[in-house]
Structure formats: structure tokens, C-alpha cells
Amino acid sequence: MTALERVVREEWGRLVALLLAQFRRLDLVEDALADAVEAAQVHWPSDGEPDNASAWLVTTARRRILDRLRAEAMAARKEPLLATEAERRPQEGVMADTGDVVDDDLLRLVLMCAHPALPPEGASALSLRLVMGIATPDIARLFLVSESTMAARITRAKKKIVTAGIPFAIPGTEAIGERLDVVGHTAYLAFTAGYAPGSGPDLLRAELAGEAIRLARVTHALRPSDTLAHLIALMVLQHSRRDARIGADGELVLLPEQDRGRWHHDEIADALAVLAGAGPASSPLSESYRLQALIAAEHATAPSSQETRWDRITDMYAALEVISPSPAVRVARAVSVAEAEGPVAGLALLESLGMTGHRLPAVRGELLARAGDAQAARVALDEAIALCDNDVERRHLESRRAGLDAPGATAERT
Amino acid sequence: MKRYLVLIAYEPGDWEAAGPEERQIYIDGHQAFHDFVDEHGRRISGAALAGADTATTVRQSAVTDGPFAETAEMIGGYYDVELPDLDHAITAARLLPPSYAVEIRSVIDLDAAGERVG
Numbered sequence: 195m196t197a198l199e200r201v202v203r204e205e206w207g208r209l210v211a212l213l214l215a216q217f218r219r220l221d222l223v224e225d226a227l228a229d230a231v232e233a234a235q236v237h238w239p240s241d242g243e244p245d246n247a248s249a250w251l252v253t254t255a256r257r258r259i260l261d262r263l264r265a266e267a268m269a270a271r272k273e274p275l276l277a278t279e280a281e282r283r284p285q286e287g288v289m290a291d292t293g294d295v296v297d298d299d300l301l302r303l304v305l306m307c308a309h310p311a312l313p314p315e316g317a318s319a320l321s322l323r324l325v326m327g328i329a330t331p332d333i334a335r336l337f338l339v340s341e342s343t344m345a346a347r348i349t350r351a352k353k354k355i356v357t358a359g360i361p362f363a364i365p366g367t368e369a370i371g372e373r374l375d376v377v378g379h380t381a382y383l384a385f386t387a388g389y390a391p392g393s394g395p396d397l398l399r400a401e402l403a404g405e406a407i408r409l410a411r412v413t414h415a416l417r418p419s420d421t422l423a424h425l426i427a428l429m430v431l432q433h434s435r436r437d438a439r440i441g442a443d444g445e446l447v448l449l450p451e452q453d454r455g456r457w458h459h460d461e462i463a464d465a466l467a468v469l470a471g472a473g474p475a476s477s478p479l480s481e482s483y484r485l486q487a488l489i490a491a492e493h494a495t496a497p498s499s500q501e502t503r504w505d506r507i508t509d510m511y512a513a514l515e516v517i518s519p520s521p522a523v524r525v526a527r528a529v530s531v532a533e534a535e536g537p538v539a540g541l542a543l544l545e546s547l548g549m550t551g552h553r554l555p556a557v558r559g560e561l562l563a564r565a566g567d568a569q570a571a572r573v574a575l576d577e578a579i580a581l582c583d584n585d586v587e588r589r590h591l592e593s594r595r596a597g598l599d600a601p602g603a604t605a606e607r608t
Numbered sequence: 609m610k611r612y613l614v615l616i617a618y619e620p621g622d623w624e625a626a627g628p629e630e631r632q633i634y635i636d637g638h639q640a641f642h643d644f645v646d647e648h649g650r651r652i653s654g655a656a657l658a659g660a661d662t663a664t665t666v667r668q669s670a671v672t673d674g675p676f677a678e679t680a681e682m683i684g685g686y687y688d689v690e691l692p693d694l695d696h697a698i699t700a701a702r703l704l705p706p707s708y709a710v711e712i713r714s715v716i717d718l719d720a721a722g723e724r725v726g
Binding site for chain 1 (some may be wrong): 610612692693694695697698712714716
């Protein structure tokens, strides 16, 4: 990673926040910073890297913004001097050109990008763009949409911020918790998009999931909350299995078959420490993250698949279903009950359950196969295969289906 | 300061059907909204509107009977206010009677030539 790439990756959000605090012009700030990065790509290789890379970028971007403000004032036939008001105005915050910024400015930016008045997908994309500094084409790739679609989504979100007057501000103490929950949701949405994409050739895009965790960590460092802590623990635990989820030929490897040596055990230890230090959940949302993190922790700490404490996991899923009932939670609970008490008990929980997508028929097919009903299992798996739009997962379902056709295959399982 | 049009929609007949105590909830909600806006910005205007069944819609040269859209809820009143930002507008809107659906729209400044200003 070059010095420039490092600055962009680690400092982008701070630089955006710093310039926004001074100029309050989202439309100018981002373009100016992008211009500054372009200029750095040209100048740094020949002139050498500046001692303070972020200060160099801020100074260059600030010059561009002032040029634009002057041009706007001229175009509006106003007194050109008016445009330089921003120059003369005492700068807010403590910072001059050192590239430092008070953390509150970054928190303002995080909260602005994840404002509840923005559509959730737009908020996720905008957070990755403005806070994390990920280029729009990369965000498009991570969300599996075309570059023009993603560019339009980000533009719409920025336009809404400017037009509707979404503030670059930290809300009062009574509202900040609610707003941080939205940031968490925004991060989790991006994480989920990376962890279990619905379509396309790659089973998971670990990079997006990693960036989502980074967004949550940055926010948690600025304003710690039990909700964010539980969410970070949950995401890190799931993320720690990323390498083991994909086999040598890009095929899906399910939890029981995963090589536990390929899990990132340092990350698991870190997540367990976060979970232990998070304290009790202060809201149902926080509690639902906490229970999911505890479930993930049971898997992460089981020495082998056979030694998984399914009895504990079924209890936690039952508690989770009380707090946030949904078909997806019911399906996950049925899987755990099937492990703890057998496939028939799991199937009983799925009776008369409705859920769109391939997941429900896939689980039903698997449990029917284990219960020895190969015929019903084939029907369910066929349905799942028809509904599945992720190439890797569909191949897994197809091989499971093919295994049922082999004579004696179900007998072995039962 | 930004200027917002706060559009208030509710089920027709809610107010007429309300008893004295329920009506007081409506009155208190509007008073809380007034107080908040006066403290943080400025009330430019506001009014309750006659029922959508008496509305007139003008499209090009055609004048038609009725509101823009037939919905169960109708625009029953509005406030034109100036407040620092959307968060203040949302806080103010939440003070209004809870049975309302409130739409907040930014007012755009146009210059004499019809170009957007700011």
C-alpha cells in the first residue's frame, strides 16, 4: 500500500469531516478531495511524499474549494469578495493544516451519512464513500450493482442531504442513541451484503464485510454504546470464518465441514473480549445483537462440530425469537433444534412457515433427507435450486440433491 | 435557516368525531409545535384546510374536481416554517398530534429568472 492509499483508507472520513466543518458544502468537499488525490498521484511520485500527507491533501482540497466558491460568486455577479468570506472566517474546531480533526467532526459525518431520512441502501453506500473513502466503482462492485446505478444512488443521497437540510450535527443526548442504532444498522446492512450475497459468482465479498466492521468500530470509538459493541462482536465472529467458508474450488463449505484451523482465532478472541466487556443490553435491538453474537461465539469456541453445545444454541434462538420474531430466525432455530433433538423436531418448527427465497426449502430438504424421506427431500431441494440465485450455493444444493439419487445415500444418513 | 412546508395528513372525520378531551390533545400538540418553532426558528404561516372533497385541481388548462390523489388520508393543514435543519423540523413534526402523518418538504428559493438560489 502506498502512502497515498494508506491516507485515503485511514484518513478519508476525517478529511471530509474537517472540510465539511469549515465549508458546509458537501457538493464541493468530496470533488475537491478527489481532485487532491488525483494531484497527489501526479506529484508525489516525482516530488516525493510530503511529510504530512493528510495535511497536503487538505490544503490542496481547500484551495480547490475556494476557487470554486470564487467562481460561483463571480457567476452570480455578487461581490467577488463575498466568496472569500469562508477564507477569513475563523476556522471552527482546533485544526489548522496539520490534518488533525476533532473527533466530533467525524461523528457528525457518520451521523449525517446514516440519517434516518435517507434510504437505507443510500446511507450504506454513502457511509462507505464518505466515511470509509471507498471509490464509487468499488462500492458498486461490492453491492453487485452497476457503476452508474451506484453513482446515481450516492448522488441521490447527497442531494437529499443538501436539499432537505440534513444537518452536519450531533443530536441531543435523548436522540443520539437512536441515531447510533441507525449507524449500526447501516453497517450491518453493508456487512450482510458482503457476507451472504444473494446473487453472483462469489459467495462472499469479505472486503465489504471488513469495511462494514471498520465503520462500526470507528463509530464505536467515537461514541461507545452497548448496541454497537454487541454488533461488532457479532460481525467479527461471523467474519472470522470467512476463509474456511470457501473450498479450494470456490465451493461453499458449511460450518460442520469447515477447517477450524482456518478460522481467524485472534479475531475470535478479540470479539469475545468485546462481548464480555459490552455489559448488559440496554434495548431489544442491542439484546438481539447480543444473542446472535453469543450464538456465533458458541460455534467459534466449539473445539469441533460434534462438540457444539446445540442445547445452549437452541435456548438462545428461542430467546431471540421472542425479541425479534421472523421467519429467518425460525428457520435458524429449526436447524439448531434439528441438531439438538433430531430432524423431526426441527421439521415440526417449519410447519406452515412461509418465507421467500431458497433458504426455507433448502433447510426443509436437508432435514427431510436426514429424516429419511428422500422423495420429499428431492421435491424441497428442487424448489430451493430453482429459487437460488447464488451460483456457489446452488452448486452445493445440486450436489446434495444428486447425493439423494445415489442408492443407499439416505440410509447412510439416517 | 431552511424553509420547510410541513404537510399534515389525517383521516377525514377524526377531528369531528373527537370528544373534548381528545380535542385537547390536538390543541396541545399544535401548541407544542408552535412553541418549538418559535424557539428555534420562525413560523411564516399555517392553516387548516377544508376537506379534500371540496378541492379543485388544475392541470394545464383543465380544471378538475378533487385532490391530487384519492387516498384514505388527506392533506388537512400545513405550516410554513423556518428552522435550522431537518432534525429540528422532524422534532417539531413529532410534537404534532400523534394520529397525523406529516410530510416535510424543503422550500426552494427561486430568483426572478426561475433559477434555484442556494
